Amino acid sequence: MVHVNQNNTAKQPKDKRNLKYGSLSVTVTVIFVVLVIILNIIVTSLSSFYGLYTDMTASGFYSLSDAFVEQMDDLLNPEGGSPVHLNIVLMCEEDYFASYGYYAPTIYRSLKEVVSTFDNINLVAYNTTVHPELAEKYKTTALDTPALDDIVFELCDENGTALIDTPAKKFTSASFFVSDSESGSLIGYKAEERILSAVALLTGKVEKPTAYYLQGHGEPTLAEAPEWQEVLELAGFTVKEINLAVEDFENKNSDDNIVVINCPKYDISSSTDFSEAKKLRTFLGTNYGNMIVVEDASVPTLPALEGLLSEWGLGFGSSVTDDKHSISGSGAGKLFADYTKTYNLSAENKDMPTQILAKLFGDTTSNLPNTVFSTPKEVIVSDKTNVVSGMNASESTFSLLKTYDTAITTAKDGSAKQGSVTMLGVSRIIWEMNSDEISYVVALGSGDFLSGEYDKSCANRDVMFELLNLMWDNSVSFTNIEYKEFDDTSLTDVSTAAANTWTILCVAVIPVIIAGLGVVVYVRRRHS
Numbered sequence: 117m118v119h120v121n122q123n124n125t126a127k128q129p130k131d132k133r134n135l136k137y138g139s140l141s142v143t144v145t146v147i148f149v150v151l152v153i154i155l156n157i158i159v160t161s162l163s164s165f166y167g168l169y170t171d172m173t174a175s176g177f178y179s180l181s182d183a184f185v186e187q188m189d190d191l192l193n194p195e196g197g198s199p200v201h202l203n204i205v206l207m208c209e210e211d212y213f214a215s216y217g218y219y220a221p222t223i224y225r226s227l228k229e230v231v232s233t234f235d236n237i238n239l240v241a242y243n244t245t246v247h248p249e250l251a252e253k254y255k256t257t258a259l260d261t262p263a264l265d266d267i268v269f270e271l272c273d274e275n276g277t278a279l280i281d282t283p284a285k286k287f288t289s290a291s292f293f294v295s296d297s298e299s300g301s302l303i304g305y306k307a308e309e310r311i312l313s314a315v316a317l318l319t320g321k322v323e324k325p326t327a328y329y330l331q332g333h334g335e336p337t338l339a340e341a342p343e344w345q346e347v348l349e350l351a352g353f354t355v356k357e358i359n360l361a362v363e364d365f366e367n368k369n370s371d372d373n374i375v376v377i378n379c380p381k382y383d384i385s386s387s388t389d390f391s392e393a394k395k396l397r398t399f400l401g402t403n404y405g406n407m408i409v410v411e412d413a414s415v416p417t418l419p420a421l422e423g424l425l426s427e428w429g430l431g432f433g434s435s436v437t438d439d440k441h442s443i444s445g446s447g448a449g450k451l452f453a454d455y456t457k458t459y460n461l462s463a464e465n466k467d468m469p470t471q472i473l474a475k476l477f478g479d480t481t482s483n484l485p486n487t488v489f490s491t492p493k494e495v496i497v498s499d500k501t502n503v504v505s506g507m508n509a510s511e512s513t514f515s516l517l518k519t520y521d522t523a524i525t526t527a528k529d530g531s532a533k534q535g536s537v538t539m540l541g542v543s544r545i546i547w548e549m550n551s552d553e554i555s556y557v558v559a560l561g562s563g564d565f566l567s568g569e570y571d572k573s574c575a576n577r578d579v580m581f582e583l584l585n586l587m588w589d590n591s592v593s594f595t596n597i598e599y600k601e602f603d604d605t606s607l608t609d610v611s612t613a614a615a616n617t618w619t620i621l622c623v624a625v626i627p628v629i630i631a632g633l634g635v636v637v638y639v640r641r642r643h644s
Contacts, residue, residue, distance in 0.1 A: 180229055180233060181308060181597070183594075183596035184312065185233060187312060187597070188311070189234070191315045191316060192234060192237070193236075199236050200271065200319055201236045201271065201272045202237045202270070202271060202318075203238050203239075203271075204237060204239050205268035205270060205284070206239070206240065206242065206268075207242060207244045207262050207263065208264045209243050210241045213241065213264070213265065217289070220289050226308075236274075238276050244262065244264070256581060257578050257581065258572040259572075259573075259578055263288065263289075265289040266287065266288055267286070268285070268286045269315065270282075270318070283350075285314045291589055292310050293305055293306065294306050297510065298549065304600055304602055305602070308597050309591055312594050313594075314590070317590060323354075326353060326356055326374075327348040327356070327373070328356055328358040328365065328374070329345075329357045330376065330378070333382040335377070335380050336379065341378060343567060343568060347566055347584075348376070351588070353374070353584075360392040360396070364395060365403070371404035371552055371554065371555070372406075372587065374588075376407075377410065378410045379410055379415055380415065381416070383420045384421050386423070393423070396424060400557065404553045404555050405555060406555055406557065406558075408557075409558070410563060413435035413492065415432075417432075425557070426498075428503055428513070428543040428545075430541050430557060431496035432493055432559065433494030433496050434493070434494055434527045435493055436451065436519060436525050436526075436539075437524050438522050438524065439522075441454070441522055441523075446490075450490045451519055451520075452488060452520070453486070453517040453540075454518055455473065455517075457518040458516060458517060461479065461481060468512065469515065472516060476578055476579065477575075484575070485575040486573070486574050487517055490562050490563065491563055492539055492562050494525050495515075495537075495538040496541070497513050497514065497538050497559075500513045503545065509547050510545070511543075512543070513544075514541070515538040516540045516583075517538070518537060518539060519536050521536045538561075540579070541559045542556060542557070543556070543557045543558075544556050556586055566580060
């Protein structure tokens with residue numbers, strides 16, 4: 117006789133239901149978790165590709181301001197004119213730039229938002245490590261090599277092809293940030309000003325600062341010294357000759373203007389209230405202008421000009437030679453700079469000469485090109501206590517480039533002295549701390565410093581470009597566009613503790629609760 121276990125038979129449907137619902141709960145939980153993971157991957161990818169993020173900082177540090185968007189739109193879509201198209205060019209691939217160094221990641225986020233906001237702006241990324249020829253057209257000098265974190269702005273047509281008749285504007289990543297005038301530490305971010313400035317300069321929508329080239333004292337004209345006009349224009353200046361004996365500086369208060377005094381044979385006038393010396397003092401001290409004075413061994417002593425320079429802690433001395441460190445066949449008259457005298461990368465607190473030369477040479481001390489001084493004349497750099505400035509001002513004087521210890525300085529009486537002397541000295545006055553009101557005066561002891569003879573193998577022009585960049589870094593002021601201070605990047609109305617709490621809640625607590633509910637459902641179904 118066959119016996120049927122009725123209890124087992126009765127339990128089978130229930131077991132099937134338990135198995136069915138228990139398996140279903142596990143399946144739903146697994147599917148939910150997988151969907152969350154997939155959604156996270158998709159959102160992360162879209163965020164990376166399109167630059168999507170939420171800016172919770174009080175100052176909108178990572179966002180484009182309404183003023184920026186409005187003024188950029190005016191530049192790109194001028195009323196009654198054709199739309200302007202722009203390429204923003206990176207010297208490396210996007211992924212590499214986005215994680216390169218200290219500056220680039222923040223800049224990349226801003227560039228992505230700019231590109232997503234304006235249809236006529238393209239982001240172009242070259243791999244100049246593999247294809248260095250792609251960076252050639254962006255060189256300013258023969259020795260200039262665009263860095264991997266440099267950013268280039270160029271005009272293009274609607275298809276993205278660069279317009280060759282308008283030189284591109286190249287900027288370092290560091291120029292997107294604001295440094296403290298005294299310490300050099302970073303205090304803010306000025307991407308909006310930098311980007312607007314680049315576009316405004318490329319489109320000719322702003323007035324460039326002026327480089328006045330002094331005449332009337334036996335100086336070579338711009339036609340006789342075309343290298344000065346070339347370098348000044350490449351640096352972004354409008355170049356004009358001026359004779360202060362019969363002219364005056366234009367009536368505009370611009371702290372970006374400069375005056376160049378290139379190897380005068382005769383002194384400036386200083387005996388009247390309308391003298392050239394008085395006009396130059398006003399240009400520097402009232403209008404916050406800048407000045408470059410060049411002399412070589414052929415220039416006689418010029419008392420009035422020397423008096424003006426002495427107010428800035430600078431002056432000129434005697435002729436210099438060096439038969440140990442000079443160009444062969446030059447009669448010891450074309451000597452080399454000794455970078456070790458002023459370029460100290462190992463110093464914990466880097467001084468101004470090191471900061472300038474580090475930018476020039478890319479933070480390296482190996483395989484550096486020579487800087488040459490022809491028919492050289494010593495530059496005198498005195499203590500900054502001789503510099504006359506205002507109550508709130510900060511002054512500094514320093515030697516940027518000096519000779520080797522083997523240099524011989526020969527005085528007019530024939531006496532000679534051996535030792536390193538200054539060939540390029542700089543004086544700086546910050547009229548108001550952390551403002552644009554800064555004046556530089558440069559004394560250079562070499563008449564043909566910018567000669568094409570040194571262009572391809574020496575750093576002469578690169579040095580001059582760095583000095584001109586100190587005086588004007590191609591930044592333009594715009595209404596309601598200010599740099600965003602680092603001190604103002606805290607979360608709006610959200611404390612750090614609250615932010616941490618919300619992060620833990622979203623990242624850990626909620627997923628754990630969901631997983632726990634899935635386990636509870638599974639266990640209860642299995643044992644019910």
